[in-house]
Amino acid sequence: xxxxxxxxxxxxxxxxxxxxxxxxxxxxxxxxxxxxxxxxxxxxxxxxxxxxxxxxxxxxxxxxxxxxxxxxxxxxxxxxxxxxxxxxxxxxxxxxxxxxxxxxxxxxxxxxxxxxxxxxxxxxxxxxxxxxxxxxxxxxxxxxxxxxxxxxxxxxxxxxxxxxxxxxxxxxxxxxxxxxxxxxxxxxxxxxxxxxxxxxxxxxxxxxxxx
Numbered sequence: 220x221x222x223x224x225x226x227x228x229x230x231x232x233x234x235x236x237x238x239x240x241x242x243x244x245x246x247x248x249x250x251x252x253x254x255x256x257x258x259x260x261x262x263x264x265x266x267x268x269x270x271x272x273x274x275x276x277x278x279x280x281x282x283x284x285x286x287x288x289x290x291x292x293x294x295x296x297x298x299x300x301x302x303x304x305x306x307x308x309x310x311x312x313x314x315x316x317x318x319x320x321x322x323x324x325x326x327x328x329x330x331x332x333x334x335x336x337x338x339x340x341x342x343x344x345x346x347x348x349x350x351x352x353x354x355x356x357x358x359x360x361x362x363x364x365x366x367x368x369x370x371x372x373x374x375x376x377x378x379x380x381x382x383x384x385x386x387x388x389x390x391x392x393x394x395x396x397x398x399x400x401x402x403x404x405x406x407x408x409x410x411x412x413x414x415x416x417x418x419x420x421x422x423x424x425x426x427x428x429x430x
Contacts, residue, residue, distance in 0.1 A: 241318040242429050244310060248328070249422050251306030252415060259412050262300050266405040269293040273398045276384055277391070287376040291368050294394060295354040297346045300339050300408065307332055321425060327418040335414045338407035346400040353393045360387075 271282040272293040285293075307328070310316050319325055357365050361383055367376045384391050 237318055238429070240315070241320060242426065244315050244318050245422050245426050247306055247310060247315075249419065249426070251304065252331075252419055252422070255302050255415060258302050259408065259415060262298065263405075263408050263412060265298050266401070266408055269298060270398070270401050270405050273394060273401060276381060276394060277398060286373045287380075288368055290377060290380060291365070294397070295350060295357065295365070297343065297350045300343060300404075302336070304332055321421075324418070324421055324425070327414065327421060331411070331414045331418050335407070335411045339404055339411060342400045342403040342407060346397060346404060349393060349397040349400060353390070353397060356390060356393060360390075 268285070268289070269292070271280060272285050272290055274280040275282045275285075276290070276294070316325070316328070354365075364376075364380055364383065367379070384394065
């Protein structure tokens with residue numbers, strides 16, 4: 220009887236320790252996830268801004284709130300996305316994620332830190348590839364369009380760029396390809412932001428249950 224009671228007490232103590240550790244893991248995860256709020260908001264805004272510019276160039280929208288330098292960044296450059304996941308990686312490496320009992324949270328963490336992020340990263344790689352082709356094409360065929368960034372006549376520079384796109388089908392094709400990858404990248408970060416909100420809400424709900 221004494222052995223049974225002792226065994227029960229040990230199990231009970233272990234259960235309490237695991238529950239406390241689970242709460243600690245949730246708190247750490249929440250800190251890491253919430254810290255990405257500003258990064259996600261900023262990148263979403265910039266991805267959309269660049270996308271609007273390219274869609275305007277292709278005649279897909281009437282967006283006009285940009286200057287020539289904005290245009291050149293959107294067309295001949297790219298925007299990266301590398302959110303910090305140090306807290307999650309550390310918890311995973313030390314085995315602390317095993318304290319999480321709720322399978323739904325484990326699945327959402329995997330989706331947030333891996334599959335949904337990969338959608339952005341893969342399209343970003345394609346965006347970079349096409350961006351380099353566009354810049355090379357412009358440098359060889361229309362160097363004045365690249366050099367015009369140093370001039371102040373935005374209206375004339377924008378008009379000249381659009382005229383070149385209208386008559387040069389190769390350049391237009393390259394920009395259309397970039398548009399596709401930029402759109403996929405933008406849709407990817409929208410999904411990433413949605414999953415982030417869901418996992419934040421779920422973790423907060425679990426913490427409230429234990430408070």
